[in-house]
Amino acid sequence: MAVYTDVAADDLADFLRAYEIGDLLSYKGIAEGVENTNFLLHTTRGSFILTLYEKRVASGDLPYFLALMAHLAARGVSCPQPEKTRDGEICGALSGRPAVIINFLEGVWPRRPSAVHCAGVGEALAKMHLAGLDFPYTRANPLSVGGWRPLFEIAAPRADEIQPGLRDFIAAELDHLEGRWPRHLPTGVIHADLFPDNVFFIGDQLSGLIDFPFSCNDILAYDVAICLNAWCFEPDHAFNVTKARALLAAYQRARPLSEAEQAALPLLARGAALRFLLTRLVDFLDVPEGALVRPKDPLEYFRKLRFQQNVASIRDYGVEAAGAVA
Amino acid sequence: MAVYTDVAADDLADFLRAYEIGDLLSYKGIAEGVENTNFLLHTTRGSFILTLYEKRVASGDLPYFLALMAHLAARGVSCPQPEKTRDGEICGALSGRPAVIINFLEGVWPRRPSAVHCAGVGEALAKMHLAGLDFPYTRANPLSVGGWRPLFEIAAPRADEIQPGLRDFIAAELDHLEGRWPRHLPTGVIHADLFPDNVFFIGDQLSGLIDFPFSCNDILAYDVAICLNAWCFEPDHAFNVTKARALLAAYQRARPLSEAEQAALPLLARGAALRFLLTRLVDFLDVPEGALVRPKDPLEYFRKLRFQQNVASIRDYGVEAAGAVA
Numbered sequence: 001m002a003v004y005t006d007v008a009a010d011d012l013a014d015f016l017r018a019y020e021i022g023d024l025l026s027y028k029g030i031a032e033g034v035e036n037t038n039f040l041l042h043t044t045r046g047s048f049i050l051t052l053y054e055k056r057v058a059s060g061d062l063p064y065f066l067a068l069m070a071h072l073a074a075r076g077v078s079c080p081q082p083e084k085t086r087d088g089e090i091c092g093a094l095s096g097r098p099a100v101i102i103n104f105l106e107g108v109w110p111r112r113p114s115a116v117h118c119a120g121v122g123e124a125l126a127k128m129h130l131a132g133l134d135f136p137y138t139r140a141n142p143l144s145v146g147g148w149r150p151l152f153e154i155a156a157p158r159a160d161e162i163q164p165g166l167r168d169f170i171a172a173e174l175d176h177l178e179g180r181w182p183r184h185l186p187t188g189v190i191h192a193d194l195f196p197d198n199v200f201f202i203g204d205q206l207s208g209l210i211d212f213p214f215s216c217n218d219i220l221a222y223d224v225a226i227c228l229n230a231w232c233f234e235p236d237h238a239f240n241v242t243k244a245r246a247l248l249a250a251y252q253r254a255r256p257l258s259e260a261e262q263a264a265l266p267l268l269a270r271g272a273a274l275r276f277l278l279t280r281l282v283d284f285l286d287v288p289e290g291a292l293v294r295p296k297d298p299l300e301y302f303r304k305l306r307f308q309q310n311v312a313s314i315r316d317y318g319v320e321a322a323g324a325v326a
Numbered sequence: 327m328a329v330y331t332d333v334a335a336d337d338l339a340d341f342l343r344a345y346e347i348g349d350l351l352s353y354k355g356i357a358e359g360v361e362n363t364n365f366l367l368h369t370t371r372g373s374f375i376l377t378l379y380e381k382r383v384a385s386g387d388l389p390y391f392l393a394l395m396a397h398l399a400a401r402g403v404s405c406p407q408p409e410k411t412r413d414g415e416i417c418g419a420l421s422g423r424p425a426v427i428i429n430f431l432e433g434v435w436p437r438r439p440s441a442v443h444c445a446g447v448g449e450a451l452a453k454m455h456l457a458g459l460d461f462p463y464t465r466a467n468p469l470s471v472g473g474w475r476p477l478f479e480i481a482a483p484r485a486d487e488i489q490p491g492l493r494d495f496i497a498a499e500l501d502h503l504e505g506r507w508p509r510h511l512p513t514g515v516i517h518a519d520l521f522p523d524n525v526f527f528i529g530d531q532l533s534g535l536i537d538f539p540f541s542c543n544d545i546l547a548y549d550v551a552i553c554l555n556a557w558c559f560e561p562d563h564a565f566n567v568t569k570a571r572a573l574l575a576a577y578q579r580a581r582p583l584s585e586a587e588q589a590a591l592p593l594l595a596r597g598a599a600l601r602f603l604l605t606r607l608v609d610f611l612d613v614p615e616g617a618l619v620r621p622k623d624p625l626e627y628f629r630k631l632r633f634q635q636n637v638a639s640i641r642d643y644g645v646e647a648a649g650a651v652a
Contacts, residue, residue: 027434
């Protein structure tokens, strides 16, 4: 949400000479990306996003998700594609930082997602999962079940400052999930962060998926569970079954969930809720006093987790079990 | 340098229906404007800037500078033009704030201005001054000589924290300028803030002037003096006579300075330096501890003021007096 690094026009024009994307007309620092600096470029050939990766991004992971975006785009998934230099490189250096140019995707993200948007994201997610099946690289998910206890240990001493009893609540949930986390569900490339602000629409039509720095290899249905939490709750925390049904039905038209995946979905959704509860909690407790950036509310995901704890089966998401869609 | 107000895509699409600028394709919060929220819009008809005015802008002044941009653009000055609604309005409301759409000017601002850039800005400034002569509205300059003492009184008690002796230095300068400020020089519409980040170039060619919220009616040569200070010093604080000559010569080709204006220019440049020294000093002392935004260095303008105090005549700017250009 901030421009960390300014770039001189001359330096940028020099940098662009390695590419075949036209001459620079303008560039604006845009208020997107929490940890990177992003510029929207206009050139004589169109619009592009220039990202400078600040220190918190492990540069070792850059090749994975840049290759992934190129792989997905080549298979018809609408997502940004890294631009290559004349020498075939997709990652250069500018202002002392790793720098990547991607094409600009038109579209706006839905601040108030409708069931139509949910159907759009369900279909796109399934197609992304299918397109990723032959992606040759792998990256473990550092924020899957094995990554939650270390986060809990960071947040535990002060968790009850956020809400009395929160520490014990999380400890019990963590024990529950670690003991039952499924080990034999289909895996593949997941987006792992497909929140509404990462999905663009023009009108009701999905125009693309963005922002792949959390992408990794993990249980495919876990990605579905993340989306259920991110897309199907109302601002008043009520679960919207119509939206869930739309999302799951559209997903299953492109990639039907197996019986095992369906059975596991409520547990995966608990895990997905705990993952965001934990990272938000750590971020929230880590904010220095007087900081201008307000972190996201961790208790939003406490409420979602409470809901998911009471889900008995996929029927509670508005969908008939065992493949048939309600 | 921040997006203060988010706007939902639906609300924005509704807002745009009053205009004839095409359908919304995308919008990005851009990191420009210290006190307003700015979005770069792409529509089916092109690129536009949407500005939401936050509370610190006196909305009474909005009509002045919106009308000014339209007036200047109609006379061939390349600057943003406010878009009108079908009803002829140029200021609407969005997210509870006054909202204005202007066309997007391509171009980049020079982080390291050259003499060619200085000539560009000199010529554009003169043409802006000429184009403003028949502008029918007036707005007094709140930051002209009459506005400096109140700023000094705010900053005086803590000025010596910034540099020992600064308080007495400013007090003496203020006395000097108040007693000698010229009263009979040509006046008109001035930009009053034509720093490099408000002037766009494509290559070496000036593509436009932006950011008119300080525009007002004042001594035209005072605007030239502001530019001398803003464009003709090097990062090491050295005055670059080549750049000054280029700026003044280009200005005078379009609008020759009278003998009285030339004679007054060093004094006006002292005033222009004091004005930015004072506002930066107030901003600097007003910053809360721990704030993320670092205010601009007031002492940069202390050094510029010291330089201008030693200028004997316009010859020190590399230009022959009395109209002839060196």
